[in-house]
Amino acid sequence: MRITVLGSAAGGGFPQWNCNCRNCAGLRRGSLRATPRTQSSIFVRGDTGDDGILFNASPDILEQIRARPALQPARGLRDSAIAGVVLIDGQVDHTTGLFMLRERRGALPLWCTDPVAEDLTTGNPVLSVLGHFCGVERHRIEPDGAPFTVPGVPGVTLRAQALSSKAAPYSPHREAPVPGDNIGVLMSDAASGRSAFYAPGLGEITPALFDTLCGADAVLVDGTFWTDDEMLRLGLSGRSARDIGHLPQSGAGGMIEWLDRLPARTRRLLIHINNTNPILDEDSPERAELARHGIEVCADGMDIVP
Numbered sequence: 001m002r003i004t005v006l007g008s009a010a011g012g013g014f015p016q017w018n019c020n021c022r023n024c025a026g027l028r029r030g031s032l033r034a035t036p037r038t039q040s041s042i043f044v045r046g047d048t049g050d051d052g053i054l055f056n057a058s059p060d061i062l063e064q065i066r067a068r069p070a071l072q073p074a075r076g077l078r079d080s081a082i083a084g085v086v087l088i089d090g091q092v093d094h095t096t097g098l099f100m101l102r103e104r105r106g107a108l109p110l111w112c113t114d115p116v117a118e119d120l121t122t123g124n125p126v127l128s129v130l131g132h133f134c135g136v137e138r139h140r141i142e143p144d145g146a147p148f149t150v151p152g153v154p155g156v157t158l159r160a161q162a163l164s165s166k167a168a169p170y171s172p173h174r175e176a177p178v179p180g181d182n183i184g185v186l187m188s189d190a191a192s193g194r195s196a197f198y199a200p201g202l203g204e205i206t207p208a209l210f211d212t213l214c215g216a217d218a219v220l221v222d223g224t225f226w227t228d229d230e231m232l233r234l235g236l237s238g239r240s241a242r243d244i245g246h247l248p249q250s251g252a253g254g255m256i257e258w259l260d261r262l263p264a265r266t267r268r269l270l271i272h273i274n275n276t277n278p279i280l281d282e283d284s285p286e287r288a289e290l291a292r293h294g295i296e297v298c299a300d301g302m303d304i305v306p
Ligand code: MLT
Pocket: 010, 011, 012, 091, 092, 093, 094, 201, 244
Protein backbone atom coordinates (compact mmCIF):
# COMPACT_ATOMS: atom_id res chain seq x y z
CA MET A 1 0.00 0.00 0.00
CA ARG A 2 1.26 3.45 -0.94
CA ILE A 3 -0.14 6.75 0.32
CA THR A 4 0.60 9.90 -1.70
CA VAL A 5 -0.08 13.22 -0.04
CA LEU A 6 -1.83 15.35 -2.67
CA GLY A 7 -2.60 18.28 -0.38
CA SER A 8 -1.17 18.78 3.11
CA ALA A 9 -2.69 22.18 3.95
CA ALA A 10 -5.93 22.96 5.74
CA GLY A 11 -8.72 25.03 4.18
CA GLY A 12 -7.27 28.07 2.40
CA GLY A 13 -4.00 26.34 1.44
CA PHE A 14 -0.54 27.86 1.93
CA PRO A 15 -0.17 30.67 1.13
CA GLN A 16 -3.84 31.60 1.43
CA TRP A 17 -5.01 34.02 -1.30
CA ASN A 18 -6.02 36.86 1.06
CA CYS A 19 -3.65 36.24 3.97
CA ASN A 20 -0.62 38.25 5.00
CA CYS A 21 0.19 36.44 8.23
CA ARG A 22 3.89 35.88 9.01
CA ASN A 23 3.88 32.56 7.14
CA CYS A 24 1.90 33.58 4.05
CA ALA A 25 3.73 36.90 3.64
CA GLY A 26 7.12 35.29 4.37
CA LEU A 27 6.55 32.55 1.79
CA ARG A 28 5.56 35.09 -0.89
CA ARG A 29 8.56 37.31 -0.10
CA GLY A 30 10.95 34.37 -0.04
CA SER A 31 12.08 35.31 3.48
CA LEU A 32 10.78 32.10 5.08
CA ARG A 33 12.12 28.58 4.57
CA ALA A 34 8.82 26.86 3.80
CA THR A 35 7.02 25.00 1.00
CA PRO A 36 3.66 25.93 -0.56
CA ARG A 37 0.89 23.42 0.12
CA THR A 38 -2.45 22.69 -1.50
CA GLN A 39 -5.64 21.76 0.34
CA SER A 40 -6.33 18.51 2.12
CA SER A 41 -6.32 15.23 0.17
CA ILE A 42 -4.46 11.91 -0.11
CA PHE A 43 -4.37 9.18 -2.79
CA VAL A 44 -4.00 5.53 -1.75
CA ARG A 45 -2.99 2.59 -3.95
CA GLY A 46 -2.39 -1.08 -3.26
CA ASP A 47 0.83 -2.83 -4.25
CA THR A 48 -0.57 -3.78 -7.66
CA GLY A 49 -2.56 -1.81 -10.22
CA ASP A 50 -2.57 1.84 -11.29
CA ASP A 51 -5.86 2.80 -9.68
CA GLY A 52 -6.34 4.18 -6.20
CA ILE A 53 -8.69 5.81 -3.75
CA LEU A 54 -8.99 9.57 -3.54
CA PHE A 55 -9.56 10.62 0.06
CA ASN A 56 -11.33 13.98 -0.07
CA ALA A 57 -11.82 16.07 -3.18
CA SER A 58 -9.83 19.26 -2.62
CA PRO A 59 -10.61 22.63 -4.24
CA ASP A 60 -7.07 22.20 -5.66
CA ILE A 61 -7.72 18.79 -7.23
CA LEU A 62 -6.97 19.80 -10.83
CA GLU A 63 -3.58 21.20 -9.82
CA GLN A 64 -2.92 18.09 -7.72
CA ILE A 65 -3.71 15.76 -10.64
CA ARG A 66 -1.46 17.78 -12.97
CA ALA A 67 1.36 17.60 -10.45
CA ARG A 68 1.17 13.77 -10.03
CA PRO A 69 1.34 11.92 -13.39
CA ALA A 70 0.36 8.65 -11.64
CA LEU A 71 -3.19 10.02 -11.36
CA GLN A 72 -3.44 10.14 -15.19
CA PRO A 73 -2.26 6.74 -16.50
CA ALA A 74 -3.49 7.59 -20.05
CA ARG A 75 -4.91 4.16 -20.93
CA GLY A 76 -7.64 5.66 -23.09
CA LEU A 77 -9.04 8.84 -24.62
CA ARG A 78 -10.64 9.61 -21.26
CA ASP A 79 -8.95 8.11 -18.21
CA SER A 80 -8.17 8.59 -14.53
CA ALA A 81 -6.49 6.55 -11.80
CA ILE A 82 -9.22 7.60 -9.37
CA ALA A 83 -11.25 4.42 -8.83
CA GLY A 84 -13.43 6.00 -6.16
CA VAL A 85 -13.66 8.86 -3.67
CA VAL A 86 -13.89 8.52 0.12
CA LEU A 87 -15.02 11.60 2.06
CA ILE A 88 -14.03 12.00 5.69
CA ASP A 89 -16.50 14.87 6.17
CA GLY A 90 -18.53 17.38 4.14
CA GLN A 91 -16.25 20.39 4.69
CA VAL A 92 -15.64 22.77 1.77
CA ASP A 93 -11.92 21.90 1.59
CA HIS A 94 -12.79 18.18 1.24
CA THR A 95 -15.71 18.33 -1.21
CA THR A 96 -15.33 21.28 -3.61
CA GLY A 97 -13.14 19.20 -5.94
CA LEU A 98 -16.14 16.95 -6.64
CA PHE A 99 -17.40 19.64 -9.02
CA MET A 100 -14.13 19.32 -10.95
CA LEU A 101 -14.69 15.59 -11.54
CA ARG A 102 -17.98 16.18 -13.40
CA GLU A 103 -16.55 15.25 -16.83
CA ARG A 104 -16.06 11.66 -15.67
CA ARG A 105 -17.43 8.93 -17.96
CA GLY A 106 -19.99 7.12 -15.82
CA ALA A 107 -21.20 7.70 -12.30
CA LEU A 108 -18.53 8.64 -9.75
CA PRO A 109 -18.17 5.93 -7.07
CA LEU A 110 -18.32 7.82 -3.77
CA TRP A 111 -18.18 6.59 -0.17
CA CYS A 112 -19.48 8.76 2.68
CA THR A 113 -21.55 8.52 5.84
CA ASP A 114 -25.28 9.29 5.94
CA PRO A 115 -24.86 12.68 7.70
CA VAL A 116 -22.31 13.76 5.06
CA ALA A 117 -24.57 12.57 2.21
CA GLU A 118 -27.39 14.59 3.75
CA ASP A 119 -25.24 17.74 3.97
CA LEU A 120 -24.09 17.24 0.39
CA THR A 121 -27.64 17.04 -0.94
CA THR A 122 -29.08 19.90 1.17
CA GLY A 123 -26.81 22.60 2.68
CA ASN A 124 -24.20 22.18 -0.08
CA PRO A 125 -25.97 20.05 -2.73
CA VAL A 126 -22.90 19.08 -4.76
CA LEU A 127 -24.10 15.47 -5.14
CA SER A 128 -27.38 16.72 -6.60
CA VAL A 129 -25.51 19.04 -8.97
CA LEU A 130 -23.33 16.14 -10.13
CA GLY A 131 -26.56 14.31 -10.98
CA HIS A 132 -26.77 16.70 -13.96
CA PHE A 133 -23.27 15.67 -15.10
CA CYS A 134 -21.60 12.31 -14.46
CA GLY A 135 -23.86 11.27 -11.59
CA VAL A 136 -22.78 9.72 -8.32
CA GLU A 137 -22.82 6.07 -7.30
CA ARG A 138 -22.99 6.59 -3.57
CA HIS A 139 -21.92 3.92 -1.07
CA ARG A 140 -22.75 4.23 2.62
CA ILE A 141 -19.95 4.29 5.17
CA GLU A 142 -20.99 3.05 8.58
CA PRO A 143 -18.59 4.62 11.08
CA ASP A 144 -18.50 1.42 13.13
CA GLY A 145 -15.21 -0.12 12.10
CA ALA A 146 -16.75 -2.59 9.62
CA PRO A 147 -14.34 -3.35 6.75
CA PHE A 148 -15.07 -2.16 3.22
CA THR A 149 -13.17 -1.96 -0.05
CA VAL A 150 -13.18 0.16 -3.19
CA PRO A 151 -13.55 -2.00 -6.34
CA GLY A 152 -10.52 -1.61 -8.61
CA VAL A 153 -8.13 -1.04 -5.71
CA PRO A 154 -7.05 -4.54 -4.71
CA GLY A 155 -5.34 -5.20 -1.41
CA VAL A 156 -6.57 -2.14 0.49
CA THR A 157 -9.17 -2.58 3.24
CA LEU A 158 -10.80 0.42 4.92
CA ARG A 159 -12.47 0.80 8.32
CA ALA A 160 -14.14 4.06 9.43
CA GLN A 161 -14.49 5.38 12.96
CA ALA A 162 -16.67 8.33 14.06
CA LEU A 163 -14.56 11.24 15.33
CA SER A 164 -15.29 14.21 17.47
CA SER A 165 -14.57 17.21 15.19
CA LYS A 166 -16.96 19.57 13.37
CA ALA A 167 -19.42 19.37 10.50
CA ALA A 168 -19.19 22.14 7.89
CA PRO A 169 -20.63 25.57 8.77
CA TYR A 170 -23.63 25.01 6.45
CA SER A 171 -24.54 21.72 8.15
CA PRO A 172 -27.53 21.58 10.51
CA HIS A 173 -25.21 19.45 12.71
CA ARG A 174 -22.53 22.13 13.06
CA GLU A 175 -23.46 22.80 16.70
CA ALA A 176 -25.38 19.54 17.29
CA PRO A 177 -22.99 16.80 16.18
CA VAL A 178 -24.12 13.32 15.11
CA PRO A 179 -21.85 10.26 14.71
CA GLY A 180 -20.48 10.26 11.17
CA ASP A 181 -20.21 14.04 10.68
CA ASN A 182 -16.47 13.37 10.72
CA ILE A 183 -14.64 10.08 10.43
CA GLY A 184 -11.11 8.76 10.57
CA VAL A 185 -10.17 5.88 8.28
CA LEU A 186 -7.89 2.97 9.08
CA MET A 187 -6.46 1.60 5.83
CA SER A 188 -4.77 -1.77 5.84
CA ASP A 189 -2.67 -3.61 3.31
CA ALA A 190 -4.24 -7.06 2.98
CA ALA A 191 -0.93 -8.74 2.05
CA SER A 192 1.45 -7.25 4.61
CA GLY A 193 -1.10 -6.36 7.30
CA ARG A 194 0.54 -2.90 7.54
CA SER A 195 -1.87 -0.06 8.26
CA ALA A 196 -2.27 3.71 8.47
CA PHE A 197 -4.90 5.86 10.17
CA TYR A 198 -5.96 9.08 8.43
CA ALA A 199 -7.76 11.82 10.38
CA PRO A 200 -7.17 15.35 9.02
CA GLY A 201 -9.90 16.78 11.28
CA LEU A 202 -9.73 15.54 14.83
CA GLY A 203 -10.97 17.42 17.89
CA GLU A 204 -10.63 14.88 20.66
CA ILE A 205 -8.81 11.62 21.30
CA THR A 206 -11.14 9.19 23.05
CA PRO A 207 -9.96 5.87 24.54
CA ALA A 208 -11.47 3.96 21.58
CA LEU A 209 -9.68 6.20 19.11
CA PHE A 210 -6.40 5.93 21.01
CA ASP A 211 -6.68 2.11 20.73
CA THR A 212 -7.03 2.47 16.95
CA LEU A 213 -4.05 4.84 16.76
CA CYS A 214 -1.95 2.37 18.80
CA GLY A 215 -2.74 -0.42 16.34
CA ALA A 216 -1.69 1.54 13.21
CA ASP A 217 1.84 1.50 11.77
CA ALA A 218 1.48 5.14 10.69
CA VAL A 219 -0.86 7.90 11.79
CA LEU A 220 -1.66 10.94 9.61
CA VAL A 221 -3.49 13.21 12.00
CA ASP A 222 -4.83 16.74 12.43
CA GLY A 223 -1.96 19.24 12.14
CA THR A 224 -4.16 22.33 11.74
CA PHE A 225 -3.08 24.52 14.65
CA TRP A 226 -0.12 24.76 17.02
CA THR A 227 -2.07 26.58 19.77
CA ASP A 228 -5.74 26.62 20.68
CA ASP A 229 -5.92 30.44 20.39
CA GLU A 230 -3.79 30.74 17.21
CA MET A 231 -6.49 32.41 15.09
CA LEU A 232 -7.84 34.46 18.01
CA ARG A 233 -4.45 35.97 18.83
CA LEU A 234 -3.90 36.97 15.21
CA GLY A 235 -7.37 38.53 15.13
CA LEU A 236 -8.30 36.23 12.22
CA SER A 237 -11.20 34.42 13.88
CA GLY A 238 -13.40 34.61 16.95
CA ARG A 239 -13.07 30.87 17.53
CA SER A 240 -10.45 28.64 19.05
CA ALA A 241 -9.00 25.53 17.41
CA ARG A 242 -11.07 23.27 19.68
CA ASP A 243 -14.23 25.32 18.91
CA ILE A 244 -13.90 24.37 15.24
CA GLY A 245 -13.00 20.73 15.87
CA HIS A 246 -9.20 20.72 15.75
CA LEU A 247 -7.00 19.52 18.61
CA PRO A 248 -3.96 21.84 18.82
CA GLN A 249 -0.47 20.34 18.90
CA SER A 250 1.06 22.15 21.87
CA GLY A 251 0.06 22.32 25.50
CA ALA A 252 -1.61 20.02 27.99
CA GLY A 253 -3.73 17.35 26.32
CA GLY A 254 -2.49 18.47 22.90
CA MET A 255 -1.58 16.28 19.93
CA ILE A 256 2.13 16.08 20.81
CA GLU A 257 1.33 14.59 24.23
CA TRP A 258 -0.95 11.99 22.62
CA LEU A 259 1.55 11.08 19.90
CA ASP A 260 4.24 10.65 22.58
CA ARG A 261 2.18 7.83 24.09
CA LEU A 262 2.01 5.76 20.90
CA PRO A 263 4.23 2.68 20.53
CA ALA A 264 7.82 3.61 19.58
CA ARG A 265 7.47 1.94 16.14
CA THR A 266 4.53 4.15 15.05
CA ARG A 267 5.27 6.66 12.30
CA ARG A 268 3.71 10.00 13.33
CA LEU A 269 2.75 12.57 10.68
CA LEU A 270 0.80 15.82 10.85
CA ILE A 271 -1.46 16.69 7.91
CA HIS A 272 -4.11 19.40 7.19
CA ILE A 273 -1.81 22.21 8.36
CA ASN A 274 -3.26 25.70 8.58
CA ASN A 275 -1.26 28.52 6.99
CA THR A 276 -0.94 30.27 10.37
CA ASN A 277 0.78 27.27 12.01
CA PRO A 278 4.41 28.10 12.95
CA ILE A 279 5.50 24.52 12.09
CA LEU A 280 5.35 25.52 8.40
CA ASP A 281 8.49 27.61 9.01
CA GLU A 282 11.21 24.97 8.77
CA ASP A 283 13.52 27.10 10.94
CA SER A 284 10.98 27.65 13.73
CA PRO A 285 11.45 26.40 17.32
CA GLU A 286 8.04 24.71 16.99
CA ARG A 287 9.29 22.65 14.01
CA ALA A 288 12.39 21.71 16.01
CA GLU A 289 10.17 20.63 18.89
CA LEU A 290 8.22 18.30 16.57
CA ALA A 291 11.51 16.81 15.35
CA ARG A 292 12.56 16.11 18.96
CA HIS A 293 9.30 14.18 19.39
CA GLY A 294 9.83 12.23 16.15
CA ILE A 295 6.83 13.88 14.49
CA GLU A 296 6.92 14.52 10.72
CA VAL A 297 5.12 17.31 8.87
CA CYS A 298 3.42 16.17 5.65
CA ALA A 299 4.21 18.02 2.43
CA ASP A 300 2.51 17.76 -0.97
CA GLY A 301 3.91 14.90 -3.03
CA MET A 302 5.18 12.90 -0.04
CA ASP A 303 4.87 9.12 -0.49
CA ILE A 304 4.23 7.09 2.62
CA VAL A 305 4.54 3.31 2.74
CA PRO A 306 3.36 2.38 6.22
C1 MLT B 1 -11.87 23.03 8.82
O1 MLT B 1 -11.10 22.06 8.66
O2 MLT B 1 -12.10 23.49 9.96
C2 MLT B 1 -12.55 23.61 7.62
O3 MLT B 1 -12.21 22.91 6.50
C3 MLT B 1 -12.26 25.06 7.47
C4 MLT B 1 -12.69 25.55 6.11
O4 MLT B 1 -13.86 25.44 5.73
O5 MLT B 1 -11.84 26.07 5.39
